[in-house]
Amino acid sequence: MSTHSITLKVNGEEHTREVEARLLLVHLIREELELTGTHIGCDTTSCGACTILLNGRPVKSCTMFAVQASGAEIASVEGLATNGNLHPIQEGFTEKHGLQCGYCTPGMMMTTVALLKDNPNPNEEDIRWGVAD
Amino acid sequence: MLYLDIVRSPYAHAKIKNINIEEALATPGVVSVVTGKDLDAHGLASMPTLMSDKQMVLPIDKVKYQAQEVAAVVATSRYAAADGVEAVEVDYEPLPVVVDPFKALEDGATKVRDDKDSNLIWHWETGDKDATDKVFDEADIVVEQSMYIPRIHVVSIETCGCVASFEPIEGKLTLYMTTQAPHAIRTVLALVAGHVGLSEEKIRVIAPDIGGGFGGKVPIYPGYIIAVAVSFLTGKPVKWIEDRSENLQADSFARDYHIKAALSAKKDGTLTAIKIKTVADHGYTDAAANPSKFPAGLFHICTGSYDFKQAHVEVDGVYTNKPPGGIAYRCSFRVTEAVHCLERMTDIMAHELDIDPAELRMKNFIRPEQFPYSSVLGWEYDSGDYEKALRKAMEMIEYDKLREEQKEKRARGELMGIGISSFTEVVGAGPSKDYDILGLKMFDSAEIRVHPTGKVMARFGTKSQGQGHETTYAQIIAEELGIPPEHIQIEEGDTDTAPYGLGTYASRSTPVAGAAGALAARKIHDKAKKIAAHLLEASEEDLEWEQGKFFVKGSPDRSKTIQEIAFAAYTNHPQGRSGHLLRPTQLDLSFRLLHLCRRHRPGHGRSQDPPFRRRGRLRCSHQPDDRRGADPWRSHDGDGARASRRDLL
Ligand code: FES
Numbered sequence: 036m037s038t039h040s041i042t043l044k045v046n047g048e049e050h051t052r053e054v055e056a057r058l059l060l061v062h063l064i065r066e067e068l069e070l071t072g073t074h075i076g077c078d079t080t081s082c083g084a085c086t087i088l089l090n091g092r093p094v095k096s097c098t099m100f101a102v103q104a105s106g107a108e109i110a111s112v113e114g115l116a117t118n119g120n121l122h123p124i125q126e127g128f129t130e131k132h133g134l135q136c137g138y139c140t141p142g143m144m145m146t147t148v149a150l151l152k153d154n155p156n157p158n159e160e161d162i163r164w165g166v167a168d
Numbered sequence: 169m170l171y172l173d174i175v176r177s178p179y180a181h182a183k184i185k186n187i188n189i190e191e192a193l194a195t196p197g198v199v200s201v202v203t204g205k206d207l208d209a210h211g212l213a214s215m216p217t218l219m220s221d222k223q224m225v226l227p228i229d230k231v232k233y234q235a236q237e238v239a240a241v242v243a244t245s246r247y248a249a250a251d252g253v254e255a256v257e258v259d260y261e262p263l264p265v266v267v268d269p270f271k272a273l274e275d276g277a278t279k280v281r282d283d284k285d286s287n288l289i290w291h292w293e294t295g296d297k298d299a300t301d302k303v304f305d306e307a308d309i310v311v312e313q314s315m316y317i318p319r320i321h322v323v324s325i326e327t328c329g330c331v332a333s334f335e336p337i338e339g340k341l342t343l344y345m346t347t348q349a350p351h352a353i354r355t356v357l358a359l360v361a362g363h364v365g366l367s368e369e370k371i372r373v374i375a376p377d378i379g380g381g382f383g384g385k386v387p388i389y390p391g392y393i394i395a396v397a398v399s400f401l402t403g404k405p406v407k408w409i410e411d412r413s414e415n416l417q418a419d420s421f422a423r424d425y426h427i428k429a430a431l432s433a434k435k436d437g438t439l440t441a442i443k444i445k446t447v448a449d450h451g452y453t454d455a456a457a458n459p460s461k462f463p464a465g466l467f468h469i470c471t472g473s474y475d476f477k478q479a480h481v482e483v484d485g486v487y488t489n490k491p492p493g494g495i496a497y498r499c500s501f502r503v504t505e506a507v508h509c510l511e512r513m514t515d516i517m518a519h520e521l522d523i524d525p526a527e528l529r530m531k532n533f534i535r536p537e538q539f540p541y542s543s544v545l546g547w548e549y550d551s552g553d554y555e556k557a558l559r560k561a562m563e564m565i566e567y568d569k570l571r572e573e574q575k576e577k578r579a580r581g582e583l584m585g586i587g588i589s590s591f592t593e594v595v596g597a598g599p600s601k602d603y604d605i606l607g608l609k610m611f612d613s614a615e616i617r618v619h620p621t622g623k624v625m626a627r628f629g630t631k632s633q634g635q636g637h638e639t640t641y642a643q644i645i646a647e648e649l650g651i652p653p654e655h656i657q658i659e660e661g662d663t664d665t666a667p668y669g670l671g672t673y674a675s676r677s678t679p680v681a682g683a684a685g686a687l688a689a690r691k692i693h694d695k696a697k698k699i700a701a702h703l704l705e706a707s708e709e710d711l712e713w714e715q716g717k718f719f720v721k722g723s724p725d726r727s728k729t730i731q732e733i734a735f736a737a738y739t740n741h742p743q744g745r746s747g748h749l750l751r752p753t754q755l756d757l758s759f760r761l762l763h764l765c766r767r768h769r770p771g772h773g774r775s776q777d778p779p780f781r782r783r784g785r786l787r788c789s790h791q792p793d794d795r796r797g798a799d800p801w802r803s804h805d806g807d808g809a810r811a812s813r814r815d816l817l
Binding site: 055057058062074076077078079082084134135136137138139 | 246247324325326327377378379380411412413633634636
């Protein structure tokens with residue numbers, strides 16, 4: 036299996052890794068970088084638990100190879116809070132108890148961040164489409 | 169850490185002629201390949217199900233359903249394990265497949281199980297057949313319907329998985345797993361693997377936060393047992409996380425009930441009797457996560473909210489070449505099936521009699537004055553006012569207006585449906601009279617500790633999968649003890665710390681464990697009262713309770729808060745009420761001699777290390793770390809591993 040050297044920025048920090056071509060981005064994030072806030076629900080681009088922001092766009096990291104993210108800037112749920120202060124989206128989810136078991140919540144929050152960046156005042160339909168994206 | 173991946177059968181029924189593991193073993197990163205024969209050498213190739221049937225962990229000669237576990241590959245990474253799975257060659261000889269439970273019951277049908285006489289697992293019936301038939305004979309109207317409630321998979325967002333970590337020195341297994349019933353799992357594991365030394369006190373099951381369960385995380389899947397076996401034999405932590413396709417194909421299911429029902433009534437709409445015949449497809453073994461004493465669970469709640477004078481229910485459990493299971497999804501076990509059947513029959517009857525379905529239900533509801541009510545099939549209903557509840561619901565949705573709207577729409581050729589269903593469920597598993605799992609009966613427990621500052625730690629035998637027990641239990645205890653819920657820490661899911669319980673499923677946690685929490689809190693409350701009386705120099709009878717404090721009747725400023733009482737419980741309790749505190753009356757002065765020695769084993773050229781040094785070295789060599797290369801103390805062969813452990817100990 037061929038390996039490649041990749042460099043990418045995750046939550047503002049630069050990482051260089053030698054990875055197999057087949058390594059999924061989600062596994063790079065979870066296993067190599069030990070950022071386990073990003074979860075795997077379906078393996079099949081259906082659930083969104085693994086959503087991260089790739090250059091600002093929400094992407095399902097279970098369906099992308101790590102090598103494809105070389106040179107990119109990635110934001111994962113661990114990067115939302117700054118200086119110990121929760122991100123407004125995290126505060127919103129806490130306030131409204133926007134979770135049940137919490138497993139997909141990191142992905143939901145990352146998707147919400149992206150949605151609100153494009154559309155700060157979404158109506159219900161926008162939200163439904165936005166989180167299903 | 170070692171990683172496990174599983175080779176699964178492409179056939180629903182086949183003989184395994186050969187498993188060639190050569191190429192898999194030569195795959196980079198692959199450590200070993202485990203087959204049924206390997207497990208069989210340790211008596212671990214099969215396990216009992218919760219229904220006391222038998223389930224294969226890994227097959228020795230035949231597979232019985234598609235996606236069944238056939239072999240397991242252990243490797244240094246998840247990717248290498250998957251490579252190994254690709255490289256395992258299994259030679260199958262396909263056998264005739266039985267997937268239709270009705271055909272499975274026909275004479276001459278292929279037998280799913282070689283160890284059984286037929287595909288009928290059990291026949292179960294309840295109610296008075298003759299009396300029910302008689303009511304049917306005399307009925308003005310009878311409606312019949314066949315319905316199939318298909319097999320469903322619950323698809324919790326997190327799949328099942330575990331990390332099994334056997335520590336060879338202490339002989340202790342820690343199993344981190346996605347389970348809804350950690351204590352029950354520990355007991356079952358001890359039953360499955362007690363003979364290899366994994367007795368119950370050596371097993372610690374930890375269910376951390378888990379991503380949904382819906383019943384699917386009650387059963388014990390072969391993957392867990394394989395991971396435990398591999399960790400036991402290698403002395404290394406082993407991780408098995410199923411992927412979504414494995415979860416969908418092979419994990420437990422709910423429903424799969426083929427129901428034929430008949431309902432009888434008088435012309436005026438009085439329901440008189442119900443008859444139900446069901447064929448239940450259980451797959452290749454009866455592995456239902458059924459907490460009741462009845463093979464079909466609580467299915468005989470099928471008279472629901474109505475006052476039936478007669479009923480008769482028959483269920484046949486059948487083996488087919490499908491994955492095993494049977495779990496309580498969204499209700500207690502088999503209640504949804506019962507309710508679906510009854511409510512559908514009620515609607516059909518309403519249609520047949522041309523009576524409004526709400527009216528027909530009102531007419532037949534058990535009336536408030538009939539409670540406590542014994543159903544004809546043996547359930548005790550404590551209280552209820554079903555008519556009032558339905559009227560309220562109808563008001564809320566403005567039922568009459570909806571019917572008007574429906575009429576108008578239908579006149580225009582537009583379709584609009586209005587559905588009504590009542591649901592009487594048996595929850596809170598349950599009284600030992602009706603409930604049991606593996607002889608453990610059904611109960612739950614709570615353990616509450618009040619710290620000196622009045623803060624509380626409460627532990628339970630249940631396990632939340634997102635139900636929010638942390639909130640519910642804290643509120644219950646807060647109410648009983650008069651302290652804020654945020655002062656209460658709730659813990660569950662660790663069998664080493666939590667009291668024994670049967671777990672969370674079938675709508676049982678709040679009624680059972682929550683109630684245990686309330687009872688335990690009341691005991692603390694009573695004890696607090698005694699301490700308060702002591703502190704206030706008053707008799708208990710003279711004390712009154714107001715959220716959070718006791719005060720002397722008539723003089724509210726002579727009071728003690730629960731926090732003050734908690735502190736006194738440790739420091740200034742009444743004589744004879746110290747609980748388990750030992751209060752030394754004088755200092756203990758100890759004198760020791762330090763004695764060092766080195767021992768020689770006769771015949772050994774070198775001195776034997778003192779045991780503590782040896783332990784230390786071993787501990788290091790068992791750090792869960794893939795990078796340190798081969799473990800000098802372990803072979804990957806089962807017997808070798810055991811022999812070396814014996815030597816070490
Ligand atoms: S894990 Fe479900 S979309 Fe990636």
